[in-house]
Amino acid sequence: MSNDNRFELRMTGSGGQGLILGSIILAEAAIMEGKIVTQSQVYGAEARGGTTKAELVISNKHIAYPKVTDPDLLAAMTSEGLKQYGGGISRKTRVVVDSSVMSAPDFLNEENCRGLLALPIRSTLISRLESELGLNIVLLGIIEGLTAIVHVEMLRKAVAMHIKKQFLDFNMKALDLGMEMVEAQAKTGIRI
Amino acid sequence: MSEKMVLMQGNEAVAEGAIAAGVRFYAGYPITPSSEIAEIMAKRMPQVGGTFMQMEDEIASIMAIVGASMAGKKVLTATSGPGFSLMQEGLGYACMVEAPIVILDSMRYGPSTGMATKVSQMDLMQTRWGTHGDHWVIVLSPSSVEESYQLTIRAVNLAEKYRNPVIVLSDETISHLREPIGISIPPTIVDRRLPTKKAGYLPYKTDESLVPTVANVGTGFRTSFTGLVHGESGFQTANGHVAEALVERLRDKLFNNLDDIIQFETDRVEDADILFMSFGITARGVSESVESLRSHGRKAGSLRFITLFPFDDDRVRKAAGNARTIVVPELNSGQLVLLVKRVFGDSRKVVPMNKINGDLISPQEILNFVREENL
Incomplete structure (x- = not known):
């Protein structure tokens, strides 16, 4: 969180990846910690199957303007998402991209963002958990690993609020996988 | 909490x-x-x-x-x-x-x-x-x-x-x-007043509240209602006096109770020299702009309309303080500003700020506007 206690997250990808649900889960974890949130999304026909965007603002105090204006974290799960909603970043923005579906964008550098983390999210999910589903929860794990924006236990509780019992184990593994990926990346010494 | x-x-x-x-x-x-x-x-x-x-x-x-x-x-x-x-x-x-x-x-x-x-x-x-x-x-x-x-x-x-x-x-x-x-606190609930006596019942007869006690249909009262001008009985008439009294009463039943109906939210209006008047989602961008302007030493304030209509010029004038400049940001080509101009005429500088591309007005855009327009 920045000095004014405002944390802004923007996630973009394609409809069906569950990014909106991901933002709602993180919002609920934050509320359980007594924080204030505003969650919004690109809405409408164009978002279904097409490019989608979910936004979340978390703060310790009242949030007046509810939309993301200067993201602390931008997570792009498709190159189209990055193209469409990757604008409006600044030197405070950390960018996460899924390197298994896109090459690292060459327009990002030290001048225009705080750092770029390219992780093979989708391919790791498939190889480790043998699933194409759960990308949004892996991403939540990555966001948590990077920011510790909420307590992990709160995040688990919020995931459990939205996931059916029979899929809960899998989703907890997905969450752990995301956090592991950040840890592993940190050990290789690549700065973000 | x-x-x-x-x-x-x-x-x-x-x-x-x-x-x-x-x-x-x-x-x-x-x-x-x-x-x-x-x-x-x-x-x-x-x-x-x-x-x-x-x-x-x-x-x-x-x-x-x-x-x-x-x-x-x-x-x-x-x-x-x-x-x-x-x-x-x-x-x-x-x-x-x-x-x-x-x-x-x-x-x-x-x-x-x-x-x-x-x-x-x-x-x-x-x-x-x-x-x-x-x-x-x-x-x-x-x-x-x-x-x-x-x-x-x-x-x-x-x-x-x-x-x-x-x-x-x-x-x-x-x-x-x-x-x-x-939402755990149970809200205060208001129920409509109903007639008690069938004898002499007239659905649109009113007391000093000017609000009629129309019986609910199916409760045994003989009730007529129509979009045509009607008297206390509820039946149609073309009598001009009845028409005038009816339309006046429809106005006065609200305008006699403006203290109950009208709500504003004001923020640091008292000493403001630049005041933003807005409603709905736009007010949230305004709120951050006021904060930001204040932190830079500018005496900014905000008046947010919670009740938009009835719109009472006197109450708006009183709530607006003495700001010499009033900015009216809204997501249309200028609707609220028409009312604000009606209230203030030429006594203040009333400046419309409009955005019509389907996006919100951000706090930064308001700050830019204030700077670019030398407000």
């Missing part, structure tokens, strides 16, 4: 607020960005012993809630600009028969079918002047999810108290926004 906070979407807050206020009849025709209200009410009405009716269009929707209201139910319909246009006929009828109804209009980009998923504030004047003839409505404007809940309750209560249509004027952003709200 003593209350348990839950994450809720704006549309969900409207539906739950209506239920908390006692709404047990919903008729509607789903339209973006209000559709979730119909979806939620379809599920929730049967759970609370109410009725949900999917109608064939918005004309039928408003007529259905007028009918249910005259039969004693607390009622709601929800729509957006294109559907609200169709409802205008029924809105005038509801004013005339004095049906307590609540309409939620979630503004999307207009005119016509416009852009279904984009925000605007283009229906402001439609709420006031959309239906023909001299008539008066109450229009409330939420700027958050929490306030969507609270103002829907207030709308139902005001509709019952004054036997008048109340419009909750929301927008695409607030409708789809999710925020934490606390």
Whole structure:
């Protein structure tokens, strides 16, 4: 969180990846910690199957303007998402991209963002958990690993609020996988 | 925080607020960005012993809630600009028969079918002047999810108290926004007054409140109601004196109670030299701009209209302090600013700030505007 206690997250990808649900889960974890949130999304026909965007603002105090204006974290799960909603970043923005579906964008550098983390999210999910589903929860794990924006236990509780019992184990593994990926990346010494 | 906070979407807050206020009849025709209200009410009405009716269009929707209201139910319909246009006929009828109804209009980009998923504030004047003839409505404007809940309750209560249509004027952003709200405190509920004696009963006879005690249909009272000019009996007349008295009473039953109906939210108006006047979602960008201007030593303030109509010039003038410059940001080509200019004439510098591309006005845009216009 920045000095004014405002944390802004923007996630973009394609409809069906569950990014909106991901933002709602993180919002609920934050509320359980007594924080204030505003969650919004690109809405409408164009978002279904097409490019989608979910936004979340978390703060310790009242949030007046509810939309993301200067993201602390931008997570792009498709190159189209990055193209469409990757604008409006600044030197405070950390960018996460899924390197298994896109090459690292060459327009990002030290001048225009705080750092770029390219992780093979989708391919790791498939190889480790043998699933194409759960990308949004892996991403939540990555966001948590990077920011510790909420307590992990709160995040688990919020995931459990939205996931059916029979899929809960899998989703907890997905969450752990995301956090592991950040840890592993940190050990290789690549700065973000 | 003593209350348990839950994450809720704006549309969900409207539906739950209506239920908390006692709404047990919903008729509607789903339209973006209000559709979730119909979806939620379809599920929730049967759970609370109410009725949900999917109608064939918005004309039928408003007529259905007028009918249910005259039969004693607390009622709601929800729509957006294109559907609200169709409802205008029924809105005038509801004013005339004095049906307590609540309409939620979630503004999307207009005119016509416009852009279904984009925000605007283009229906402001439609709420006031959309239906023909001299008539008066109450229009409330939420700027958050929490306030969507609270103002829907207030709308139902005001509709019952004054036997008048109340419009909750929301927008695409607030409708789809999710925020934490606390709803564990049971709300204050207002019920319409009903007649007690059948002898000498006249449905539209009033006491000093000017609000009639019309019997609910089916309760044994002989009640007539019509959109035609009518006297105390409820039956049609073409008598000019009766017509004049009726239209005056429709106005005065609200205007005699402006202290009860009108609400503003003000922020540091007292010493402001630049004052922003806004409503709904736009006020949230304003709020951050005021903070930012203050932190740079500029005496900025804000007046947010919670009640948009009735619009009382004297109250606005008194609430506005002495700021020499008044900026009116809104997501249309200039509607609220017409009223603000009416209030202040040339006595202040009234500056419109308009955005009509389907996006919100951000705090930074307001700051840029103030700088570029040398305000």
